[in-house]
Amino acid sequence: MSRDTALVSADWAESNLDAPGVVFVEVDEDTTAYDGGHIPGAIKLDWKTDLQDPVRRDFVNKQQFEALLSERGISNDDKVILYGGNNNWFAAYAYWYFKLYGHGDVRLLDGGRKKWELDARTLSKDAVSREATQYTAQDPDVSIRAFRDEVVDAIGTKNLVDVRSPDEYAGRLLAPAHLPQEQAQRAGHIPTALSVPWSKAANEDGTFKSDDDLRQIYGEAGLDDSKSTIAYCRIGERSSHTWFVLKELLGHQDVKNYDGSWTEYGSLVGVPVALGDEPGKA
Amino acid sequence: MTAVTSAGCAAPDQAAPLPASVDLEKETVITGVVSDDSGEAVAGAYVRLLDSTGEFTAEVVTSPEGQFRFFAAPGTWTLRALSRHGNGDTTVTASQGINQVSVTVAA
Numbered sequence: 001m002s003r004d005t006a007l008v009s010a011d012w013a014e015s016n017l018d019a020p021g022v023v024f025v026e027v028d029e030d031t032t033a034y035d036g037g038h039i040p041g042a043i044k045l046d047w048k049t050d051l052q053d054p055v056r057r058d059f060v061n062k063q064q065f066e067a068l069l070s071e072r073g074i075s076n077d078d079k080v081i082l083y084g085g086n087n088n089w090f091a092a093y094a095y096w097y098f099k100l101y102g103h104g105d106v107r108l109l110d111g112g113r114k115k116w117e118l119d120a121r122t123l124s125k126d127a128v129s130r131e132a133t134q135y136t137a138q139d140p141d142v143s144i145r146a147f148r149d150e151v152v153d154a155i156g157t158k159n160l161v162d163v164r165s166p167d168e169y170a171g172r173l174l175a176p177a178h179l180p181q182e183q184a185q186r187a188g189h190i191p192t193a194l195s196v197p198w199s200k201a202a203n204e205d206g207t208f209k210s211d212d213d214l215r216q217i218y219g220e221a222g223l224d225d226s227k228s229t230i231a232y233c234r235i236g237e238r239s240s241h242t243w244f245v246l247k248e249l250l251g252h253q254d255v256k257n258y259d260g261s262w263t264e265y266g267s268l269v270g271v272p273v274a275l276g277d278e279p280g281k282a
Numbered sequence: 283m284t285a286v287t288s289a290g291c292a293a294p295d296q297a298a299p300l301p302a303s304v305d306l307e308k309e310t311v312i313t314g315v316v317s318d319d320s321g322e323a324v325a326g327a328y329v330r331l332l333d334s335t336g337e338f339t340a341e342v343v344t345s346p347e348g349q350f351r352f353f354a355a356p357g358t359w360t361l362r363a364l365s366r367h368g369n370g371d372t373t374v375t376a377s378q379g380i381n382q383v384s385v386t387v388a389a
Binding site for chain 2: 033086087120165173175176205
């Protein structure tokens with residue numbers, strides 16, 4: 001993978017709004033932004049109600065994913081362009097789903113909703129509906145999804161990348177600083193995990209940094225190219241952003257997103273936890 | 283009003299009253315308004331909270347009245363606002379409780 005096959009620019013998007021076979025999809029946890037104005041023609045996906053299982057803590061299964069995309073009018077051969085707020089966190093999470101379920105051509109809009117707004121590009125409030133399709137998903141590709149046991153086994157053997165903010169990593173905060181800090185699970189990080197906040201990979205307008213800059217950032221942080229990598233954050237969306245950078249932009253071979261992330265790991269009984277700014281020992 | 287949920291990461295409604303669950307004996311809240319150089323509130327500005335080393339910590343979008351709010355920790359923080367009307371930043375030394383800050387943007 002590379003930037004050419006995984007990303008599109010805002011300029012490209014603006015000139016392909018009506019292109020046949022191109023579907024723009026806004027993905028957010030809070031879809032009021034979409035309702036207040038979206039990229040013309042874009043449909044919306046709600047991270048919580050559309051992409052999460054309503055009962056178990058898991059995301060939609062193959063049949064649910066097929067039903068969702070069929071109902072929203074996305075075909076297997078469409079080029080899907082994902083974008084959203086929060087510097088594309090939830091769009092990157094959705095990108096990871098589309099890859100997990102084997103979609104052919106899916107890309108992120110570089111800079112997401114933020115760059116689009118800061119550039120003062122057109123937003124529309126028009127309702128968008130697409131004709132239903134018969135979408136067929138592949139079996140989930142678990143080579144890009146990490147589960148808790150393999151995360152515990154990865155301590156001291158694989159690259160673990162903690163992409164939360166430095167204060168969350170050290171255990172000084174339990175959640176991002178725009179949310180109340182009342183969670184009950186233990187604070188800290190997985191021993192041996194490197195701290196590389198997701199935001200290191202993004203410019204302030206939300207676009208991704210250049211490949212050279214990205215290679216330098218992860219190299220200086222101590223990421224060993226010869227090893228497999230598991231990225232995690234708090235609930236798996238910021239780590240999708242870093243998964244996208246390592247796997248889709250830089251082309252690392254074996255990169256998994258641990259979507260259970262700290263809200264699972266920090267609540268497990270008996271697993272090791274490290275506190276403070278250093279990775280800690282296996 | 284939009285409830286602030288602990289499960290999610292999206293920016294909550296910046297104009298909503300502080301949820302009853304927020305304990306100001308424990309929380310360090312940094313809040314204020316983004317305005318332009320003529321003093322008009324700027325809605326839809328992106329406000330970034332940077333720690334004392336300049337590292338990005340969090341980002342929210344201002345309410346229709348230009349308001350923003352962060353739950354941080356005591357210490358020195360920089361607030362950097364990006365908008366169609368230009369950018370600007372302010373430094374604040376925050377302590378426990380509510381810390382009121384204003385940020386002005388200019389092209």
